[in-house]
Amino acid sequence: MSEEESLPLLQITEPGAAPEETGEVKKAVAVGIDLGTTNSVIAVSRDGTPKVLEDDMGEALVPSVVAYAPDGSAIVGGLAKRLLLDRPESVVSSIKRLMGRGPEDVRSLAGVMPFEIEPYQDGETGMVRIKVMGHRKTPVEVSADILAALKNLAEEEAGEQVEQAVITVPAYFDDAARTATKDAAQLAGLEVLRLINEPTAAALAYGLDQGAEGLYAVYDLGGGTFDISLLRMEKGVFQVKATGGDAALGGDDFDHAIAEHFLKERAKTLGEANLTRDEVKVSLMTGRLAKECLTHENSGQWVLESDGQTSTHDLTRDEFEKLIEGYVDRTLEICAHVLDDAEVTASDVKGVVLVGGSTRVPLVRRKVEAFFGSEPLANIDPDKVVAVGASLQAEALTVGSDTLLLDVTPLSLGLETMGEMTEKVIHRNTPIPVAKAQEFTTYQDGQTAMMIHVVQGEREMVDQCRSLARFVLKGIPPMTAGAARIRVTFQVDADGLLTVSAREETTGVEQMVEVKPSYGLSEDEMANMLRDSMVHAKDDIQDRLLAESRVEASRVLNAVIAALQVDGDLLTGEERAKVDSAVAVLDQAIKGSTREEIDAAVDVLDKETQEFAARRMDRGIRDALSGVGVDTLEEKISEE
Amino acid sequence: MHGQVEEKSDGQRKVGVVPCWSCKGPVREGAAFCQTCKSVQPPGQVDHFARFGLQARFRVDVDALERQYFDLQRHLHPDRFVTRSSKERALSQLQATSLNEAYETLKDPLRRADYLMHLHGTDVLPNGCNLVNDQELLMEAMEMREALMEADSMEAIDKVAKQAANDIADCIAALECAFAEKDWETTCRLTTRLKYLTKMADETKAHRVKLKSML
Numbered sequence: 001m002s003e004e005e006s007l008p009l010l011q012i013t014e015p016g017a018a019p020e021e022t023g024e025v026k027k028a029v030a031v032g033i034d035l036g037t038t039n040s041v042i043a044v045s046r047d048g049t050p051k052v053l054e055d056d057m058g059e060a061l062v063p064s065v066v067a068y069a070p071d072g073s074a075i076v077g078g079l080a081k082r083l084l085l086d087r088p089e090s091v092v093s094s095i096k097r098l099m100g101r102g103p104e105d106v107r108s109l110a111g112v113m114p115f116e117i118e119p120y121q122d123g124e125t126g127m128v129r130i131k132v133m134g135h136r137k138t139p140v141e142v143s144a145d146i147l148a149a150l151k152n153l154a155e156e157e158a159g160e161q162v163e164q165a166v167i168t169v170p171a172y173f174d175d176a177a178r179t180a181t182k183d184a185a186q187l188a189g190l191e192v193l194r195l196i197n198e199p200t201a202a203a204l205a206y207g208l209d210q211g212a213e214g215l216y217a218v219y220d221l222g223g224g225t226f227d228i229s230l231l232r233m234e235k236g237v238f239q240v241k242a243t244g245g246d247a248a249l250g251g252d253d254f255d256h257a258i259a260e261h262f263l264k265e266r267a268k269t270l271g272e273a274n275l276t277r278d279e280v281k282v283s284l285m286t287g288r289l290a291k292e293c294l295t296h297e298n299s300g301q302w303v304l305e306s307d308g309q310t311s312t313h314d315l316t317r318d319e320f321e322k323l324i325e326g327y328v329d330r331t332l333e334i335c336a337h338v339l340d341d342a343e344v345t346a347s348d349v350k351g352v353v354l355v356g357g358s359t360r361v362p363l364v365r366r367k368v369e370a371f372f373g374s375e376p377l378a379n380i381d382p383d384k385v386v387a388v389g390a391s392l393q394a395e396a397l398t399v400g401s402d403t404l405l406l407d408v409t410p411l412s413l414g415l416e417t418m419g420e421m422t423e424k425v426i427h428r429n430t431p432i433p434v435a436k437a438q439e440f441t442t443y444q445d446g447q448t449a450m451m452i453h454v455v456q457g458e459r460e461m462v463d464q465c466r467s468l469a470r471f472v473l474k475g476i477p478p479m480t481a482g483a484a485r486i487r488v489t490f491q492v493d494a495d496g497l498l499t500v501s502a503r504e505e506t507t508g509v510e511q512m513v514e515v516k517p518s519y520g521l522s523e524d525e526m527a528n529m530l531r532d533s534m535v536h537a538k539d540d541i542q543d544r545l546l547a548e549s550r551v552e553a554s555r556v557l558n559a560v561i562a563a564l565q566v567d568g569d570l571l572t573g574e575e576r577a578k579v580d581s582a583v584a585v586l587d588q589a590i591k592g593s594t595r596e597e598i599d600a601a602v603d604v605l606d607k608e609t610q611e612f613a614a615r616r617m618d619r620g621i622r623d624a625l626s627g628v629g630v631d632t633l634e635e636k637i638s639e640e
Numbered sequence: 641m642h643g644q645v646e647e648k649s650d651g652q653r654k655v656g657v658v659p660c661w662s663c664k665g666p667v668r669e670g671a672a673f674c675q676t677c678k679s680v681q682p683p684g685q686v687d688h689f690a691r692f693g694l695q696a697r698f699r700v701d702v703d704a705l706e707r708q709y710f711d712l713q714r715h716l717h718p719d720r721f722v723t724r725s726s727k728e729r730a731l732s733q734l735q736a737t738s739l740n741e742a743y744e745t746l747k748d749p750l751r752r753a754d755y756l757m758h759l760h761g762t763d764v765l766p767n768g769c770n771l772v773n774d775q776e777l778l779m780e781a782m783e784m785r786e787a788l789m790e791a792d793s794m795e796a797i798d799k800v801a802k803q804a805a806n807d808i809a810d811c812i813a814a815l816e817c818a819f820a821e822k823d824w825e826t827t828c829r830l831t832t833r834l835k836y837l838t839k840m841a842d843e844t845k846a847h848r849v850k851l852k853s854m855l
Binding site: 193194235236237337340341343396397398402404406430431432433434435491493494548551552555556559560562563567609610612613616617619620621623624 | 657663664667668678679706707713714717722723724727728733736737743744849852
């Protein structure tokens with residue numbers, strides 16, 4: 001066998017570049033998902049061209065509404081939304097508001113949320129549960145049903161498997177809500193490539209990463225929430241500078257304002273005293289229609305028909321704008337506050353990106369333009385722009401990109417200390433990934449355990465921050481008060497997810513405890529759900545393990561080939577032939593689909609190259625001693 | 641941390657060559673990538689300056705530092721390793737974390753001064769307790785605080801803010817000299833002073849936001 005034949009033609013990839021597809025491995029497409037409160041959107045980008053996917057009715061906006069049958073099966077989207085009118089008890093909507101929430105958070109939303117909250121049961125984590133059609137559901141499961149429907153939609157439309165996704169979350173989402181989103185994706189059979197912030201996704205959709213340096217604002221007015229974010233774009237790097245918003249302000253308020261106006265008129269003409277449920281429902285729907293109409297027309301006429309009585313209402317755009325002006329002004333007050341927070345003025349902002357269906361309302365556009373002094377960017381559909389950006393990021397992560405997204409922690413992370421005070425360990429707006437450690441000590445003689453309470457938020461008192469997790473570090477050797485040194489390490493990964501560990505340092509007694517958020521799911525719950533929800537769970541796991549083995553095997557193969565190219569002369573002909581044949585066997589195994597064969601071939605190649613590695617090290621050391629330095633990539637980078 | 645720094649012989653440690661975890665060949669200690677197989681390496685125990693190839697000193701060109709930080713992150717950030725093996729993903733996260741830590745420390749004059757003092761073997765305590773007998777410093781801090789407490793108009797606050805900004809600039813200039821002269825007593829005192837001044841500037845900013853919302 002000649003050298004040319006035995007050496008597989010594999011390219012060695014640059015660090016950071018996507019690895020070559022090996023053999024027959026079919027590459028599944030990665031999607032971008034905007035998992036919204038009211039609607040969700042899924043998009044796919046190929047060759048830098050994003051495409052928003054539509055369902056069989058031609059709808060891109062999939063209502064984030066799930067209807068459950070008594071057997072627990074789920075219907076998602078437009079159909080479920082229609083069931084909302086006739087069988088509201090079987091339908092769940094706006095579940096995003098409960099992601100990562102505990103029962104006491106939900107109490108403050110009482111009356112607003114159309115959910116029946118379930119009481120806490122023993123052995124459960126603090127995550128809120130709702131009851132629908134006799135089933136106890138966590139927000140994670142409901143979101144997983146939405147994600148699974150979107151995944152199906154993409155698979156049907158693309159004719160390919162969809163296993164990986166970039167999912168967007170609001171910038172203010174805390175750790176519990178982010179973890180819940182990631183768990184939901186896992187339940188739906190999606191690997192989350194990255195969670196990214198919605199405003200960042202919108203900025204990516206506008207290609208602000210293509211050279212436009214400066215400060216940008218993303219103004220996001222949805223159905224029920226308002227968010228404003230300031231982003232800095234510099235040297236191909238995105239950075240979130242400051243965020244603000246109101247979780248209870250949005251386009252629904254516009255509908256309400258019109259509905260109230262119509263109902264007042266109706267009461268005058270019909271002389272009615274009491275509103276019926278039906279009247280409220282009908283007026284709200286009419287209010288929504290009027291809002292949408294007056295976005296394009298200058299005036300219109302609407303008829304309210306309820307309880308056998310009809311009333312007619314005229315409304316002009318001017319009148320409509322007077323009704324909603326207060327709400328729009330409130331969003332601008334929040335904008336002013338965020339600018340202040342970042343120590344910049346409106347004129348420092350180079351451009352404003354509009355996100356959310358409610359930014360279609362002309363008054364909103366005019367007021368935003370007047371406030372920032374520049375015409376807002378709005379040529380991408382504001383309902384789809386976040387999904388578009390997410391799909392571009394999904395492509396960038398899997399195929400490669402020049403742009404880098406450097407995200408920051410949206411909220412400070414800390415620990416409870418004496419007197420129920422908060423000690424911040426990682427401050428907000430710290431670039432991620434980040435790891436920070438802080439030392440604490442015992443306050444009683446002979447203390448052998450310590451409660452560690454992790455909180456998120458900016459306030460000084462613990463009860464004003466959000467409690468993320470509590471755990472007890474046990475096994476501290478008895479010492480006098482203040483002698484123990486407990487080192488608590490916070491680690492936030494690139495998705496903004498937190499891991500906390502603690503260890504006692506003086507005695508070297510180590511105890512690492514990884515925490516799951518209080519409002520998350522326990523490992524057991526997650527495992528059970530995975531078992532229950534996935535019919536093909538076993539196949540999926542096998543597929544994943546096979547994919548992992550292939551990635552790892554390709555890594556080993558590339559490493560050996562690279563080493564042979566540099567130091568091949570260190571082997572005798574006979575030794576080389578052995579290594580080459582092991583390489584060929586592994587290359588063949590990767591193309592096959594038996595994990596055991598791949599792993600075995602990796603082991604053989606490892607063994608066959610042990611002596612080679614030792615000789616290479618010897619040569620490296622000899623070279624270094626004789627002054628022939630090993631060059632490094634950093635040096636190469638700095639030469640560029 | 642990752643057990644790749646094997647101490648087989650004295651020779652190996654002296655020349656600073658360690659085996660690459662992936663191709664097993666020689667890699668210079670502290671290098672981010674293996675020059676042979678291009679695999680990302682563990683971040684190692686390099687000081688923050690060395691991570692950027694800089695000499696450990698107070699004067700730093702922050703713009704150049706930022707450019708280099710972006711360049712290194714472009715190669716090391718976990719976003720670049722999404723499709724790689726789990727080991728490479730984990731190493732990239734460690735690398736990016738170390739890089740963030742180094743950058744955040746060096747870009748800020750106060751944290752940089754603190755870190756240089758730490759490298760020198762002196763940890764300047766948060767309240768400057770090791771210098772509590774510095775009367776001049778205490779007086780200055782008290783006067784600044786009084787001025788801020790009395791400021792009840794935007795003009796007055798802006799005046800305090802401007803004073804703090806000027807004092808910070810002076811203090812940083814003085815620190816540059818003191819560090820260059822390796823006058824460790826002075827650097828320690830000035831680092832403590834910079835701590836007070838920075839804290840005052842932060843409080844002034846908070847005070848300003850509060851006052852503005854009240855007006």
